[in-house]
Amino acid sequence: MKRSSKSTMERRMILLLLVVCYVTMTYSQQCRQVMTTVCDDEVSNSRMQKGDKGDTGRSGKAGSPEVKGEVGEKGMQGDSCALGSLGTDIISRLAKIEKLLSPPSTTTTTTTIVATTSASRVTSCATSSSNGDQVLTSGVEVYCEDGWTVFQRRIDGTVSFQRGWDDYANGFGQVDGEFWLGKSIKSCFENISYLNANCSGLDNIHEMTRGGGCRLKIELWDFDGNQRHANYSSFSVDSAEKSYRLLISGYSGNAGDGMSYHNNKPFSAWDRDNDLHRTVNCASHYGGNQGWWFGDCLASSSALNGVWMRESTGTAHGVVWEVWKGWHEPLKATNMKFRCD
Structure with missing residues (x-):
């Protein structure tokens, strides 16, 4: 259950970031890029990664040699990521989002070519x-x-x-x-x-x-x-x-x-x-x-x-x-x- 709680928190963080993007509209172009990049990554991760393996079921009671033992209870299935898991390194993922949301540089670099011609x-x-x-x-x-x-x-x-x-x-x-x-x-x-x-x-x-x-x-x-x-x-x-x-x-x-x-x-x-x-x-x-x-x-x-x-x-x-x-x-x-x- 700890995994489920952690994944839910991560999803909430992402949704919160995206909501802030749409509300402020400060970096609408960058926000759309974040959504596309993150969701693409997570869809890919969801396809490639299974959920965590459930706990091993309890063994049934031993029966007589002629009678099969009871089937143990099925272990709990690991959480799936509806939006997608942030992966194991949340720090690097947040850094990626921060980079995408960084405002474009307002500094214009002008290269001036000075003619140095002179009389031959x-x-x-x-x-x-x-x-x-x-x-x-x-x-x-x-x-x-x-x-x-x-x-x-x-x-x-x-x-x-x-x-x-x-x-x-x-x-x-x-x-x-x-x-x-x-x-x-x-x-x-x-x-x-x-x-x-x-x-x-x-x-x-x-x-x-x-x-x-x-x-x-x-x-x-x-x-x-x-x-x-x-x-x-x-x-x-x-x-x-x-x-x-x-x-x-x-x-x-x-x-x-x-x-x-x-x-x-x-x-x-x-x-x-x-x-x-x-x-x-x-x-x-x-x-x-x-x-x-x-x-x-x-x-x-x-x-x-x-x-x-x-x-x-x-x-x-x-x-x-x-x-x-x-x-x-x-x-x-x-x-x-x-x-x-």
């Missing part, structure tokens, strides 16, 4: 298969165009080229617009020294062309949409100690040779007078404070860093390629680029 580094634009903004192995940002390194571009006058020596040495402007070899002069000012591998401008034109084997291509457009070009088979820029002297030769093209006169001339700016004129600074007097490889002011054949304008005024003659348009008809756009193979 190439030794020069000639080794790059793509166009646009590129980073060289030296850390210099350049603009590549079909294997050529663009170092000067004029389009619409949105960027002023009326700048001093340091600006031309380091670079300025934006590569998606007008610029002088450099994504932004800001990147140079943020560095400890102007003259380092992270800056652009004349310093890096010198570094990239000093090994020789470089060519120059100049593309020109007027305000009527006409286009001309000038090519030079040899091009390099000397060091800062030699005032970024221009070394150029081997003209071909249809724009006229506007650069050979400037060969072997040092670079000048409004605050660094290196031209051949004895009394005036060509950069400020005739060039509108631009930087260029001036010789004698009036003998110069080109000045592509002049003030952007539709018509020349006074002594500032705009963006000039004298051998094509003369000194008084400015150009609308220019593109200067080199390639070292």
